[in-house]
Amino acid sequence: MTDVQSPPDAPTDSPSDPNGKxxxxxxxDTTNAITLPLLxxxxxxxxxxxxxxxxxxxxxxxxDFGGILTTIKDAYLALPDGAFNGWRPINETIVxxxxxxxxxxxxxxxxxxxxxxxxxxxxxxxGGMCSVYVGFSMNGPSIIQIPLAVGAGMLGGIIWGxxxxxxxxxxxxxxxxxxxxxxxxxxxxxxxxxxxxxxVREGRSDPISKLVTPEGxxxxxxxxxxxxxxxxxxxxxxxxxxxxxxxxLIEKTKLGFEIRAEGANSNAAxxxxxxxxxxxxxSFAVAGGFAGLAGASxxxxxxxxxxxxxxxxxxxxxxxxxxxxxxxxxxxxxxxxLFGALQxxxxxxxVETGVPVDLVLILRALIILFIAAPLLMKAIWRISAKGAxxxxxxxxxxx
Amino acid sequence: xxxxxxxxxxxxGPGTDAYxxxxxxxxxxxxxxxxxxxxxxxxxxxxxxxxxxxxxxTGGTATFNLDNDASFGIGAIxxxxxxxxxxxxxxxVQISRGxxxxxxxxxxxxxxxxxxxxxxxxxxxxxxxxxGTLHDALKASTPLVFGALGGILCERSGIINIAIEGxxxxxxxxxxxxxxxxxxxxxxxxxxxxxxxxxxxLAWLAIRFLVDQVIVGFAINFFVLGLTSFVDARVLTSNPExxxxxxxxxxxxxxxxxxxxxxxxLFEQTIYVYLGLALVALVTWALFSTKWGLQTRAVGEHxxxxxxxxxxxxxxxxxxxxxxGAITGFGGSWWTADVGRFNENITNGRGFIALAVVLVGxxxxxxxxxxxxLFGFSDxxxxxxxxxSTSIPSEFLELAPFLVTLIVVASVGRGHRVPAAxxxxxxxx
Numbered sequence: 001m002t003d004v005q006s007p008p009d010a011p012t013d014s015p016s017d018p019n020g021k022x023x024x025x026x027x028x029d030t031t032n033a034i035t036l037p038l039l040x041x042x043x044x045x046x047x048x049x050x051x052x053x054x055x056x057x058x059x060x061x062x063x064d065f066g067g068i069l070t071t072i073k074d075a076y077l078a079l080p081d082g083a084f085n086g087w088r089p090i091n092e093t094i095v096x097x098x099x100x101x102x103x104x105x106x107x108x109x110x111x112x113x114x115x116x117x118x119x120x121x122x123x124x125x126x127g128g129m130c131s132v133y134v135g136f137s138m139n140g141p142s143i144i145q146i147p148l149a150v151g152a153g154m155l156g157g158i159i160w161g162x163x164x165x166x167x168x169x170x171x172x173x174x175x176x177x178x179x180x181x182x183x184x185x186x187x188x189x190x191x192x193x194x195x196x197x198x199x200v201r202e203g204r205s206d207p208i209s210k211l212v213t214p215e216g217x218x219x220x221x222x223x224x225x226x227x228x229x230x231x232x233x234x235x236x237x238x239x240x241x242x243x244x245x246x247x248x249l250i251e252k253t254k255l256g257f258e259i260r261a262e263g264a265n266s267n268a269a270x271x272x273x274x275x276x277x278x279x280x281x282x283s284f285a286v287a288g289g290f291a292g293l294a295g296a297s298x299x300x301x302x303x304x305x306x307x308x309x310x311x312x313x314x315x316x317x318x319x320x321x322x323x324x325x326x327x328x329x330x331x332x333x334x335x336x337x338l339f340g341a342l343q344x345x346x347x348x349x350x351v352e353t354g355v356p357v358d359l360v361l362i363l364r365a366l367i368i369l370f371i372a373a374p375l376l377m378k379a380i381w382r383i384s385a386k387g388a389x390x391x392x393x394x395x396x397x398x399x
Numbered sequence: 400x401x402x403x404x405x406x407x408x409x410x411x412g413p414g415t416d417a418y419x420x421x422x423x424x425x426x427x428x429x430x431x432x433x434x435x436x437x438x439x440x441x442x443x444x445x446x447x448x449x450x451x452x453x454x455x456x457t458g459g460t461a462t463f464n465l466d467n468d469a470s471f472g473i474g475a476i477x478x479x480x481x482x483x484x485x486x487x488x489x490x491x492v493q494i495s496r497g498x499x500x501x502x503x504x505x506x507x508x509x510x511x512x513x514x515x516x517x518x519x520x521x522x523x524x525x526x527x528x529x530x531g532t533l534h535d536a537l538k539a540s541t542p543l544v545f546g547a548l549g550g551i552l553c554e555r556s557g558i559i560n561i562a563i564e565g566x567x568x569x570x571x572x573x574x575x576x577x578x579x580x581x582x583x584x585x586x587x588x589x590x591x592x593x594x595x596x597x598x599x600x601l602a603w604l605a606i607r608f609l610v611d612q613v614i615v616g617f618a619i620n621f622f623v624l625g626l627t628s629f630v631d632a633r634v635l636t637s638n639p640e641x642x643x644x645x646x647x648x649x650x651x652x653x654x655x656x657x658x659x660x661x662x663x664x665l666f667e668q669t670i671y672v673y674l675g676l677a678l679v680a681l682v683t684w685a686l687f688s689t690k691w692g693l694q695t696r697a698v699g700e701h702x703x704x705x706x707x708x709x710x711x712x713x714x715x716x717x718x719x720x721x722x723x724g725a726i727t728g729f730g731g732s733w734w735t736a737d738v739g740r741f742n743e744n745i746t747n748g749r750g751f752i753a754l755a756v757v758l759v760g761x762x763x764x765x766x767x768x769x770x771x772x773l774f775g776f777s778d779x780x781x782x783x784x785x786x787x788s789t790s791i792p793s794e795f796l797e798l799a800p801f802l803v804t805l806i807v808v809a810s811v812g813r814g815h816r817v818p819a820a821x822x823x824x825x826x827x828x
Contacts, residue, residue, distance in 0.1 A: 051626065055633045116613070118751075171437055171809040177755045178808070181801040184748075188798035195792070320621060323614055356632035361625025369618035373610040 039377050040370030044363045045076065051362060052355055075355040082348020083341035087230060091222060092347065094232040095302055097340025099124070099314045101239040102294035104321030104332045105246050106161075106287040110175075111327040112250055113283035114263035119164060119179030120291045121315030122186035123157040127292025129190055130156030132299040132306040133199070135212035145216045146300070150238070153296025154289045160186060161288015162281060169277035175284075183315065191308050199306070209299075209306040218301035235297030240333070242290055247329035249286070259283055291315070323368050339364060435497040438506070438810040442490030445513055445806075446483045453479035453516050459524030464531075465660055473515075475523035482516040485509070506807070514776070517799075521784050532779050533664040537672055540768075540775025542567065542746075544675040545730020546753030547760060547767035548682055552723035553598070554762055555686065556716045557699040557820040558605055561616030563757075564750020565623035566594040566724055570731020572627040575741035576635075578644040578732075586644065587732045594728025595721045597623070602720040606713055609824045620750070628743045635741065647671075647736035671733050676768075678726065683764045695719055699818035702825040713827050759808055762817065774800050 052072050054060070059067045083093050103120045110117035131153030138145045163182060167173040193199050194207035201210045218233040250256040261269040262279040270276050294314065299306050321339055325331030339360075346360035370377055377383070456479065460472040489509055493502075518527065546563045553560035570590035578586025597619060604610045635642040647669050656666040665672075686692040694715055697705035702712045734745050752774055760766030777800030785793045 051629065055630055057634055057638070167805070167809050173805070173808050174758055177758050178805060180751050180755050181805045184801045185798045185805075188794040188801075192792050192794035195794075319617055323617065354633075356629050358625050358629035358632060361621055362629060363625075365618045365621030365625055368614060368621070369604070369610070372614040372618070373604060373608045375608040376604065376610070379608075 035383075036374055036377060037367075037371060039381055040367050043370050043377070043380065044366035047366055048359055048363050049076075052359065071353055071355065074353045075349050075359070078349040078352045079342065079345035081345065082352075083345035087222065087225065087227070089344060089348070091230040091232045092344035093337070093341045094221065094236045095340075096343035097336050098232075098235045098239045098302075099294045099298050100317055100321050100339050100343075101333060101336035102235075102242055102290050102297065103314050103318030104325065104336050105239075105242055106157075106290035106294070107318045107322035108325065108327040108329075108332050109246060109250070109259070109287050109290065110283050111322055112263050113259045113279060114266060115168070115175050115280060115283060117161075117164075117179060117284065117287050118176055118319070119161065119182050119315065120287075120294075120318045121311050121313070122179065122183040123160045123288045123291030124295035124298070124311040124315060125183075125186040125190050126160040126295070127153040127155075127157035127288075128295030128299040128306055128310055129193060129199075130292070131296035132209050132212060135216035135300050136210040136305075138216060139213055140215060142215045142219075145213070146218065149212075149216050149300055150293065150296045153300075154292040157288040157290070157292015157295060158285050159288070161291065162285045165281035165284030168284075169280045187308075190306070194306065194308060201305075207308050212300055212304050216300060217304060218297065231302065233297070233301035235301040238293055238297060239336075242293060243329050243333050246290075246332070250329070255282065291318075317364075320364055320368050324371055338367075432497070434810070435502070436494050438502070439490045439493030439495075441806045441810040442486050442493055442509065445509070446486035446490060449479055449483040449486060449513070449516060453520040454483065456520040457523050461519040461522040461524070462526035463518075463522070463529040464526055465529055469659070470526065473519050475516075475519040478519045479516050482512050485512060510773075510803075510807075514780075518780070521796075522787055525787055527783065527787065530660060530663045532776075532783050534667065535779035535782065536772060536776035537664065538668060538775070539778040540771040541671045541675045542730045542733040542749055543753045543756050543771035543774055544679065544768055545671075545733070546727050546750055547756040547771055548678055548764060549598075549723040549727030549730070550753060550757040551686075551760075551762050551764060551767060552682070552695075552719050552726070554757065554821055555699045555818055556695050556719040556723075557702060557818055557823070557825070558602060558716060558720060559612040559616060559822045560601070560723065560757075561613055561754065562597070562601055562619040562750075563727055563753045564746060564748065565616075565620040566597055566727035567731040567746045567750045567753070568620075568627055568744070569597055569623045570594045570728035571734040571745050572623075572630075572731075572741050573728070574732035574735040575644060576641050578735055579641050583644050583647060583732075583736060586735060587729060590728040590732040590735075591725040592728070594731060595724035598720040598724025598727070599717065601724075602717050606716060606824070612822050624744060627741070631741060631743050642740050644735055644739050646739040669736060671730075671736065674729075679764045679768045686764070696818070699820055702820050702823075706825075706827060711827075712825055716825075755804065759804060770804075773804065776800070777803075 049072050052075060053068050056068050056071060059065075059071075082089050084090060103124060106120050106123065107117050131149045134145065134149035134152045138148065140148075160182060164173070164175045164178040167178045168175050191207055194209055199209045201208050218235055220230065221232040221234055221236060222230040248256075250260065258269065258274045259279055259282070261272065261274060262276055262283075266276050269279070295311060298310055298314075303310055317339065321332060321335045324338070325333070325335035342360045342363060343357075346357040349355050349359070350357040454476060456475050458476045459474075461475050462470050462472045464470045486509060489505060518529075518532075521527075546567055549566060550560045550563050570593065573593040574583070574586035574590035576586075577589035601612070601615050601619060604615045605612045631642075649667050649669050650673075652666040652673075656662040658666070686695065694705065694710045697708075698710060698712050698715045698719075705715075706712045731746070735741065738745070753771075756767050756770040756774065759770040760768070777796070780799075781793055781796040784796050
């Protein structure tokens with residue numbers, strides 16, 4: 001990842017139209033930072049429309065095109081409706097955003113160091129298991145139990161995250177291999193522990209943990225409204241704090257500078273006296289801490305227990321978040337909010353119109369793709385190719 | 400370049416590597432000594448695990464069934480001691496003076512011995528179908544082989560392929576739907592075409608629009624997962640006639656399948672296994688012994704030089720990607736042939752294991768085959784063990800191959816070089 005945030009909108013005073021008139025296309029071009037994501041979003045919606053239309057085979061066979069249009073309209077109206085319209089949708093958006101943001105930060109920090117953390121799932125699983133153990137085994141006052149449980153989760157994530165760091169720095173194991181392996185290992189370990197007496201809920205034969213005690217449960221965010229169905233919890237505040245920490249670390253500290261230098265050019269960083277091994281391990285430790293926090297927030301706040309799949313696919317979705325947010329703190333927050341909103345809206349869409357929530361996955365993939373391809377966007381939307389950049393870049397196995 | 404750089408380009412070309420391999424037995428670079436020491440430590444860890452776990456087993460004779468009535472028995476605990484002592488000696492030799500040119504061979508022997516001990520430990524006092532397990536191992540590794548071959552072709556041409564999972568899933572989906580409407584054979588061809596088109600999309604975006612190849616790969620994975628799940632939920636569940644194909648029967652090769660032990664393992668399989676093995680041989684030959692292979696490797700290593708010598712770099716990349724996509728898509732149709740239908744996310748991360756297989760196999764078809772067999776074997780083993788009444792939690796067996804891969808990669812991982820121009824855009828003059 002040479003430079004993730006190469007701003008394509010830098011030359012604002014670039015020579016525009018020779019006649020002195022700044023045409024619409026030029027103006028679009030100069031506001032690239034906003035326009036590009038917007039155009040990417042619109043393009044994704046257009047393709048999503050096609051997918052909805054062509055998968056409606058009953059109506060297609062009947063030739064009921066009006067009905068198809070209605071479905072599309074209802075589906076796309078349900079998305080913002082289910083994400084923002086009222087306390088409950090906002091609450092659901094926050095619930096979906098929280099783990100995405102934390103896990104997204106776990107990917108973003110490694111992207112900044114030129115590393116690729118596919119292991120968010122494993123780090124979440126280990127962190128969450130540590131958290132849930134403290135969450136159900138203690139019975140102390142919240143003021144002690146919650147910090148302990150959250151801390152245990154972060155510690156678990158850090159331990160699991162530091163393994164690929166050490167393997168990379170000391171033995172040259174590519175982090176893509178090690179994190180994939182560690183995800184599977186964590187999954188098996190979680191399943192094993194959930195069956196042991198240590199974790200399994202009394203009287204249950206399926207792998208499900210004991211319930212987190214009320215004292216160990218993260219307080220609800222909207223407790224003041226006295227509506228128990230609003231399940232958003234203070235994990236969201238942890239996530240925002242983590243994003244702030246990420247910003248501070250990466251932009252304001254010497255360590256952050258070194259991490260960025262390592263990501264930009266490892267050889268140069270080493271030549272300048274930095275220690276790549278230390279930076280790799282530290283980046284992975286921080287990433288593990290973020291992901292562990294995500295796991296903690298899921299089991300202590302949202303779910304109240306651990307099951308085999310409590311981390312879901314969040315570790316992978318987080319890669320999308322980091323890619324879309326270009327691994328910047330603000331970008332990651334906005335990307336997580338967008339994907340969280342899409343997730344919440346998608347649930348509403350599925351219930352109201354029968355269009356499967358998987359549409360959100362499609363939209364998400366297309367948004368990442370289009371954001372990463374400014375040249376393609378410019379070709380499709382016929383924007384002038386002035387100052388065309390090749391989008392965010394991240395060197396794969398090699399450089 | 401010795402600190403923490405991992406799979407990065409070591410800077411020397413294939414000729415230098417071969418030369419270094421020749422002088423290996425005479426002088427060893429510090430890096431090689433370190434690698435050798437790491438491998439030795441891995442052996443010692445294996446020995447410790449053997450003493451701590453396998454020697455403490457319930458004991459008794461493990462009976463391995465071969466064919467219909469042939470079988471042999473091994474004492475679990477004596478075997479464990481043999482294994483532990485061998486590994487300890489091997490580890491000691493490896494650390495003190497290295498094993499030079501026998502390193503890979505010895506690693507293979509040690510791995511087989513260790514796995515045998517593991518099986519004897521689990522099956523102590525019971526009987527266990529060895530040929531059945533090997534048969535299933537080969538079967539389970541087949542989609543990984545196809546996925547890895549596609550990945551190797553891609554990456555040897557200089558394009559990063561993270562989208563193996565997406566190609567496999569697209570192949571599985573297409574073959575199920577097209578196969579339901581027509582038949583499985585046409586479904587296979589459709590799967591190859593669709594995955595091929597996806598690969599061309601990857602190539603087009605990477606080459607024409609300079610989009611980062613890792614991002615495109617991931618986007619394709621997400622897109623295929625989303626689209627197939629979407630259509631599955633919206634169309635296939637309510638129209639089961641589009642999702643049901645008769646599964647593919649095994650094809651016993653006459654004469655060859657009568658060979659004891661080898662016959663039932665190798666020659667009573669579906670055509671996927673035969674084609675997969677043939678394809679490994681074919682790709683190995685094509686990559687290293689033909690003009691096409693030389694050009695492909697040149698395009699992946701140094702496209703500028705290849706272009707100067709008259710190779711059409713971009714066309715080579717497009718064509719190779721299309722072929723890679725077709726191979727992977729065919730591998731995806733394995734699920735349809737095996738299960739007879741498509742389920743949401745049926746590949747379940749196998750594409751990522753195939754990605755690991757590519758890297759563990761060092762971008763070499765034969766290496767990838769070995770790595771794929773390791774994963775396939777552990778899959779089969781975990782399944783077989785779940786029928787044995789052993790005290791081992793099946794979860795530990797499921798995680799064993801991943802742990803073994805980690806240890807093996809950590810001990811021999813350094814020094815693997817990837818194609819030098821991997822992931823870099825190329826501008827054709």
